Amino acid sequence: xxxxxxxxxxxxxxxxxxxxxxxxxxxxxxxxxxxxxxxxxxxxxxxxxxxxxxxxxxxxxxxxxxxxxxxxxxxxxxxxxxxxxxxxxxxxxxxxxxxxxxxxxxxxxxxxxxxxxxxxxxxxxxxxxxxxxxxxxxxxxxxxxxxxxxxxxxxxxxxxxxxxxxxxxxxxxxxxxxxxxxxxxxxxxxxxxxxxxxxxxxxxxxxxxxxxxxxxxxxxxxxxxxxxxxxxxxxxxxxxxxxxxxxxxxxxxxxxxxxxxxxxxxxxxxxxxxxxxxxxxxxxxxxxxxxxxxxxxxxx
Numbered sequence: 001x002x003x004x005x006x007x008x009x010x011x012x013x014x015x016x017x018x019x020x021x022x023x024x025x026x027x028x029x030x031x032x033x034x035x036x037x038x039x040x041x042x043x044x045x046x047x048x049x050x051x052x053x054x055x056x057x058x059x060x061x062x063x064x065x066x067x068x069x070x071x072x073x074x075x076x077x078x079x080x081x082x083x084x085x086x087x088x089x090x091x092x093x094x095x096x097x098x099x100x101x102x103x104x105x106x107x108x109x110x111x112x113x114x115x116x117x118x119x120x121x122x123x124x125x126x127x128x129x130x131x132x133x134x135x136x137x138x139x140x141x142x143x144x145x146x147x148x149x150x151x152x153x154x155x156x157x158x159x160x161x162x163x164x165x166x167x168x169x170x171x172x173x174x175x176x177x178x179x180x181x182x183x184x185x186x187x188x189x190x191x192x193x194x195x196x197x198x199x200x201x202x203x204x205x206x207x208x209x210x211x212x213x214x215x216x217x218x219x220x221x222x223x224x225x226x227x228x229x230x231x232x233x234x235x236x237x238x239x240x241x242x243x244x245x246x247x248x249x250x251x252x253x254x255x256x257x258x259x260x261x262x263x264x265x266x267x268x269x270x271x272x273x274x275x276x277x278x279x280x281x282x283x284x285x286x287x288x289x290x291x292x293x294x295x296x297x298x299x300x
Contacts, residue, residue, distance in 0.1 A: 001138040004037055004099045004130070006110055009117070012300050014154035014175055016123025019114050021107065023139070024099045026131040027160055029193035030181065031268055032220055034256045038130035043082050043099040046262040049073040051094035058086035058095055076264065104145055111151070124152025124174075133161035133169055143172035159202040160194055166202045167209065176213040177248075178203060182224050183232040191223055191272070200236065207240040214244065216300075219285060220252040221275040230285050234292040247289055248300040252276050 002024040007013075010020045025041030033039070037046065052073050059067045059074070066080040074095065087095045102110075111125055118124055125146050132139045132155055139155070146153050153173040159166055170176060180203070181196070182188040188196040206213055215237060219225050237247065253276055260267040268274065277285070286296045 001102060001107075001135060001142070002041060002043065002099045003102050003107070004035075008114055010126065013126040013128065013156060014124065014177065015152070016121035017114075017117055018123040018126050018154070019111055019118065020126040020128050020156075021111075021142075023127060023129045023132050023135055025134045026129055026158075027134055027194060028131065028158055030218075031191050031270075031272055032218065032223070032252055032254075032256065032274055034253075034259075035130070036256055036259050036263060036265065037098045041130075041134070043084075043097055043101075044263070045076065045080065045082065045084075045087060046096050046098045046259075047074055047076070047264065048094050048096075048262055051092045053092055053094075055091065057089050057091060061085050061089045104141065107142065108145065108149070111146070112149075115151075118151070122152075124154060126154040126156055126177075127173075128156040131158055131160065133157050133159070133165055136161070136165045136168065139169060140172055143169065147172065159199050159206075161198075161202070163202060163205055166205060170206050170209065170211045174212065176206065176211065177216055178206075178213050179216050179218065180233055180237075181218060183229055183236065204240065207242045210241075210243075212244060213242075214246050214248055214300075216248045216250055218250045218252060219277050219282070221277045221281060222273040223252075225277045225281050225285060227284070227288070230288045234289045234294060237289075237294055238292040244295075245293060246295045246297060248297045249282065249285060249289075250299065251282065 003021055004024045005022040007020040010018045013020045024038055026039050056069055059069055064079050064081055066077040068075050084097050087097045143153050154175040155173045156177040158179050181192055185195045185197055257267040289296050
């Protein structure tokens, strides 16, 4: 399985202090995505122009002649085979490989390093992405091994997967962190690349099965922070047979912008208006959700 990041001492990915494993590959293409390097399920080369000194070392080392130095920095052609030679010779690490293939033994070795602090804090291991449910077999294998070792297991997911996959994964973890982005399916498709019917149905399924989960809403002014969408979200959540009833509002920020540049992509190419919600908007959204019996946490 390909992992593109391992975050230690994480405090916002479930209870306690955690180790978060970021699996590569996601079926969504959210305009505001903070981790676009997690979209593709395979390795890729990232480029940071601010580190590049224009020495042409990578250009000369590439066996496929897939790189060129332009006035805008290094450009990569489609015939790149991801051999990694350019990243190995770059003297400033302007080019780097994103994503590494790990065996189960290698992953467990990484996780076990922080066992004591995770246990002492009531934490554990969180699978994130990307989208862990995109890799059902690997995710299930990983969760079962973590369970065998006694770790608390959390899965951070969009729930954009088959009901069978969702229920199997839900049965192998203690907690799910579930995104709700938009209630209107056409708007959801426009801003994320996929409709939302399957997602909402799966939220109902895990609620009815009495699985433990938080709802997380990436709150974005101009996308989903309007009164109509928040009210529709609150009404949907209120009706669920759900004991915890906790909603995390995650204020938008554009940390993904630099990552898109490093992937030779354009962030928000349609220039869709997006902004961090104001304090006034946060208070209004919180009040709307709380009126429906939901517990609201800002951040997390």
